[in-house]
Amino acid sequence: MKLIFEKSVKGRRGPAVVRSDVPTSIHLDKRFLRAKDAELPELSELDTVRHFTELSRRNYGVDTNFYPLGSCTMKYNPKFAEVVASYYGFSNLHPLLPQLRMGGSLTQGALQVLHDTDLLLREITGMAAFTMQPMAGAHGELTGIMMIAAYHRAKGNKKTTLIIPDSAHGTNPASAAIAGYEVKTVPSNAEGVMDVDALRAAVDEETAGIMLTCPNTLGLFNPHVQEICDVIHEVDGLTYYDGANLNAILGKVRPGDIGFDIVHINLHKTFATPHGGGGPGAGPVGVVEKLVPFLPVSVVVKRDDGTYALEYDREQSIGYVAPFYGNFAIVLRAYAYILMLGREGLIRVAENAVLNANYIKEKLKGAFDLPHERVCKHECVFSAARQNGQDVHAIDVAKALIDAGFHPPTVYFPSIVKEAMMIEPTETESKETMDAFIEAMLDIAKRAETEPGSIKAAPVSTPVGRLDETAAARNVDVACLG
Amino acid sequence: MPFIANTAEQRQAMLSEIGCYMADLFGDIPEAMRCKSFDLPGGMTEQAVCGHLRDLASKNSTQLTSFLGGGFYDHFIPAAVNALTGRSEFYTAYTPYQPETSQGTLQAIFEYQSMICRLVEMEVANASLYDGGTALYEAMMMALRITGRNKIVIDDTVNPIYRKMIHSYTRNLKIDLCETKNDGGMINRAAILKAMDDKTGAVILQNPNFFGCIDDFTDIAAAAHEKGVLLIVSCYPLALGILKTPGAMDADIVTGEGQSMGLPLSFGGPYLGFMATRRKYVRKMPGRVVGQTTDTQGRRGFVLTLQAREQHIRREKATSNICSNEGLCALAALVYSCLLGKQGFKEIAQCCADKASYAFKRLIAIPGVRPHFPAKWFFNEFVLDLPCDATDVIGKLIEKGIAAGFPLSRYYPGMKNSMLIAVTEKRSKQEIGMLAETLESVL
Numbered sequence: 001m002k003l004i005f006e007k008s009v010k011g012r013r014g015p016a017v018v019r020s021d022v023p024t025s026i027h028l029d030k031r032f033l034r035a036k037d038a039e040l041p042e043l044s045e046l047d048t049v050r051h052f053t054e055l056s057r058r059n060y061g062v063d064t065n066f067y068p069l070g071s072c073t074m075k076y077n078p079k080f081a082e083v084v085a086s087y088y089g090f091s092n093l094h095p096l097l098p099q100l101r102m103g104g105s106l107t108q109g110a111l112q113v114l115h116d117t118d119l120l121l122r123e124i125t126g127m128a129a130f131t132m133q134p135m136a137g138a139h140g141e142l143t144g145i146m147m148i149a150a151y152h153r154a155k156g157n158k159k160t161t162l163i164i165p166d167s168a169h170g171t172n173p174a175s176a177a178i179a180g181y182e183v184k185t186v187p188s189n190a191e192g193v194m195d196v197d198a199l200r201a202a203v204d205e206e207t208a209g210i211m212l213t214c215p216n217t218l219g220l221f222n223p224h225v226q227e228i229c230d231v232i233h234e235v236d237g238l239t240y241y242d243g244a245n246l247n248a249i250l251g252k253v254r255p256g257d258i259g260f261d262i263v264h265i266n267l268h269k270t271f272a273t274p275h276g277g278g279g280p281g282a283g284p285v286g287v288v289e290k291l292v293p294f295l296p297v298s299v300v301v302k303r304d305d306g307t308y309a310l311e312y313d314r315e316q317s318i319g320y321v322a323p324f325y326g327n328f329a330i331v332l333r334a335y336a337y338i339l340m341l342g343r344e345g346l347i348r349v350a351e352n353a354v355l356n357a358n359y360i361k362e363k364l365k366g367a368f369d370l371p372h373e374r375v376c377k378h379e380c381v382f383s384a385a386r387q388n389g390q391d392v393h394a395i396d397v398a399k400a401l402i403d404a405g406f407h408p409p410t411v412y413f414p415s416i417v418k419e420a421m422m423i424e425p426t427e428t429e430s431k432e433t434m435d436a437f438i439e440a441m442l443d444i445a446k447r448a449e450t451e452p453g454s455i456k457a458a459p460v461s462t463p464v465g466r467l468d469e470t471a472a473a474r475n476v477d478v479a480c481l482g
Numbered sequence: 483m484p485f486i487a488n489t490a491e492q493r494q495a496m497l498s499e500i501g502c503y504m505a506d507l508f509g510d511i512p513e514a515m516r517c518k519s520f521d522l523p524g525g526m527t528e529q530a531v532c533g534h535l536r537d538l539a540s541k542n543s544t545q546l547t548s549f550l551g552g553g554f555y556d557h558f559i560p561a562a563v564n565a566l567t568g569r570s571e572f573y574t575a576y577t578p579y580q581p582e583t584s585q586g587t588l589q590a591i592f593e594y595q596s597m598i599c600r601l602v603e604m605e606v607a608n609a610s611l612y613d614g615g616t617a618l619y620e621a622m623m624m625a626l627r628i629t630g631r632n633k634i635v636i637d638d639t640v641n642p643i644y645r646k647m648i649h650s651y652t653r654n655l656k657i658d659l660c661e662t663k664n665d666g667g668m669i670n671r672a673a674i675l676k677a678m679d680d681k682t683g684a685v686i687l688q689n690p691n692f693f694g695c696i697d698d699f700t701d702i703a704a705a706a707h708e709k710g711v712l713l714i715v716s717c718y719p720l721a722l723g724i725l726k727t728p729g730a731m732d733a734d735i736v737t738g739e740g741q742s743m744g745l746p747l748s749f750g751g752p753y754l755g756f757m758a759t760r761r762k763y764v765r766k767m768p769g770r771v772v773g774q775t776t777d778t779q780g781r782r783g784f785v786l787t788l789q790a791r792e793q794h795i796r797r798e799k800a801t802s803n804i805c806s807n808e809g810l811c812a813l814a815a816l817v818y819s820c821l822l823g824k825q826g827f828k829e830i831a832q833c834c835a836d837k838a839s840y841a842f843k844r845l846i847a848i849p850g851v852r853p854h855f856p857a858k859w860f861f862n863e864f865v866l867d868l869p870c871d872a873t874d875v876i877g878k879l880i881e882k883g884i885a886a887g888f889p890l891s892r893y894y895p896g897m898k899n900s901m902l903i904a905v906t907e908k909r910s911k912q913e914i915g916m917l918a919e920t921l922e923s924v925l
Binding site for chain 1: 483484485486487488492493495496497499500501502504506507508509510511512514515516517518519520521522523524525526527528531532534535536537538539540541542543544546548550552553554556558560562564565566568569570571572573574575576577578579580581582583584585586587589590591592593595596597598599600601603605606607609610612613614615616623643644646647649650651653654655696697698722723724725726727730746747748749750751752753761764770771772773774775776777778779781782783784785787788789790792793794795796797798799800802803804805806807808809810811813816817819820821822823824825826827828829830832833835836837838839840859861873874876877880881885888889892907908910911914
């Protein structure tokens with residue numbers, strides 16, 4: 001398919017967007033002007049619409065295909081939340097408005113959304129207060145670690161390391177490193193969760209804290225997590241809960257009840273805001289009481305007269321992590337979603353997500369290796385190691401699934417499982433869809449034995465076949481400069 | 483329950499297959515660790531939720547005529563932008579890990595990267611960052627990685643909010659931040675040259691700067707390069723319809739806030755951080771990057787590339803912790819730039835400059851209102867001095883339905899009487915006239 005730039009026709013125009021109605025035109029000094037026009041394409045509106053409509057048809061999305069991409073929680077995103085985010089009173093609101101005198105009175109609705117979402121998330125997680133500012137999960141991690149650093153600085157602690165399990169998302173060690181900490185990795189035990197003895201051996205006076213995902217990336221809940229928190233607290237370390245997998249435990253466990261000091265939530269995962277082909281998301285961070293003074297500014301407060309205001313003057317705050325109040329339109333979607341589901345709805349989310357994952361695990365465990373044979377939470381992790389004998393690998397299973405009409409699971413992650421295939425069906429999928437997926441997986445397992453060539457050749461149903469990623473990395477071609 | 487497909491019978495059938503009860507699925511969670519409270523309201527219908535949110539939306543201003551800018555602008559968004567980004571094949575997909583099922587997203591990102599490069603006149607761009615502020619922070623970290631140095635020179639004409647963000651992010655790191663002071667609204671060239679030493683990794687500037695003034699940093703780039711320092715320029719992409727590009731000034735890393743290209747203000751986000759650089763630095767660049775390649779049959783296709791820099795492979799040694807970014811916002815910016823096209827993009831930029839220049843002339847004709855800086859050239863934003871406290875005047879104008887501008891004393895304590903006024907193509911001659919008349923009436 002042609003690039004949009006290759007469709008350009010000299011002199012063609014798009015929609016008439018604007019015409020100046022002021023009497024004069026300014027001629028800026030030539031030295032400040034660009035030498036030649038930006039080489040943007042010249043197209044009719046229809047050209048543009050056709051191009052992007054055609055591109056959209058070269059995508060799998062949750063609305064078109066089952067998308068069990070492990071650890072990404074690709075659940076159905078209800079449409080009403082999209083509509084709500086487009087209400088003019090929200091979408092047209094300038095973020096500097098509440099910083100003007102009298103301006104706060106014109107943003108009361110938006111401030112209430114931020115305030116009330118904070119209250120809802122507190123109750124969902126058991127934390128004392130949230131900031132909505134982090135613009136993604138990884139951004140929430142960085143914000144959380146900056147608060148860990150601020151806490152230790154305020155107490156005069158000399159802390160240098162953060163402890164992270166080997167099953168963690170890559171963002172955890174990356175966030176720790178860019179915030180200035182050394183990373184100490186603790187291995188998982190035979191049960192697939194962090195080993196408390198190995199943790200004790202790793203912890204010392206330099207330990208600033210721990211980052212833990214629970215349930216972890218194997219989809220397993222660590223029953224020793226409370227003890228882990230205690231071990232860290234013994235050296236005045238802080239415990240960070242990576243909320244990437246919160247979907248599994250809504251209404252069952254609250255990080256705040258079991259000893260976590262900091263939590264981030266990927267609103268786009270658990271609270272059904274669309275993933276946008278890679279963002280935007282939102283990663284609000286919640287903290288326990290002793291960390292509230294360190295929250296980033298601004299903080300939304302409710303005054304005695306029932307109005308809402310922003311507070312900036314907070315001495316111990318880590319400062320600004322975002323220009324304003326985070327990805328507000330994403331927070332808005334999450335707020336609307338939580339209100340619609342309510343208490344019972346959220347508990348059903350966790351139960352159905354876990355039931356669906358266990359159902360798939362049960363039905364596939366005969367055909368693929370299952371490294372951890374126990375009840376899982378939101379996702380199950382298989383290995384394609386058994387199929388390696390026929391030179392069929394996890395990537396081949398993934399590609400064969402595409403031809404069967406399914407988006408593949410996450411493959412080769414977590415890296416502690418050889419040939420990992422991480423399947424997260426989410427609560428919104430029906431038994432019929434999962435049965436069709438299971439049937440496709442069983443068929444692939446069978447064909448891996450009998451006709452592995454057909455699997456190695458997949459996919460054949462997509463606009464392109466397997467792509468040469470090595471060549472892409474070697475001959476870097478990341479822009480058409482014209 | 484909403485959004486749960488399976489019926490009670492289906493759930494029962496699945497539990498029977500597994501051979502357990504629902505409670506057993508949570509049996510691995512010790513009793514002592516169960517929820518101590520989950521006191522949330524009961525669910526609501528779609529109609530009720532929408533009604534509630536419509537009420538809240540109506541408590542926000544919708545009638546205000548706005549001259550607020552400060553890096554975030556009220557530009558017109560053609561309808562086709564939302565029509566296309568609203569295709570759920572785009573917005574219900576995720577990061578394109580599986581290229582065969584994601585060619586739509588991947589090609590769009592490749593085109594977006596190309597569009598950014600063409601606009602700023604650089605060689606490579608990434609797939610987006612969160613916003614202009616985090617993009618600037620990432621550029622700073624990237625420059626320090628490239629140069630192996632630990633000092634940054636940043637001018638106080640760079641957006642003060644971004645400078646505050648950079649201060650927060652560097653607080654635990656051994657980075658020496660040196661802030662230079664502006665001279666009459668423009669950078670103080672002598673001060674910047676003096677601040678750059680052999681420990682300096684980068685100098686950070688902005689064009690148009692926070693006061694709206696425009697400049698050409700070619701001389702700074704040359705001086706910086708002589709000392710092994712990189713030049714980072716944060717820019718306003720729509721202005722580049724007419725303004726000299728950071729690439730033409732020989733900048734090394736270019737970042738900016740892409741909100742002006744097709745994204746609503748949405749009370750602060752989601753927005754779009756963009757980043758472009760020289761080809762030789764592509765492997766030091768943070769964030770996702772899409773590259774062109776071919777499939778087994780030689781057909782053109784696109785993949786996420788250079789992933790060896792990233793957190794999911796390199797973990798603590800990654801170039802950044804960024805994972806998913808602002809994909810849909812990048813798509814909006816791309817669609818916006820295609821709809822406007824080569825001519826339209828230039829015309830919108832010129833229209834903003836024309837209207838701002840007209841507004842400037844109207845406003846300084848008011849007795850007591852004067853330009854704050856001697857600097858003559860601005861794009862679509864400028865600073866005026868009032869005869870009294872700007873905060874008060876702005877408050878009075880808000881009561882009359884006009885957000886006249888931003889009081890600069892909030893970030894520049896000495897500028898008590900100054901306000902920053904932005905004019906986009908959306909503001910009509912009549913609205914500018916209304917601003918002038920109303921301002922005059924309250925002074």
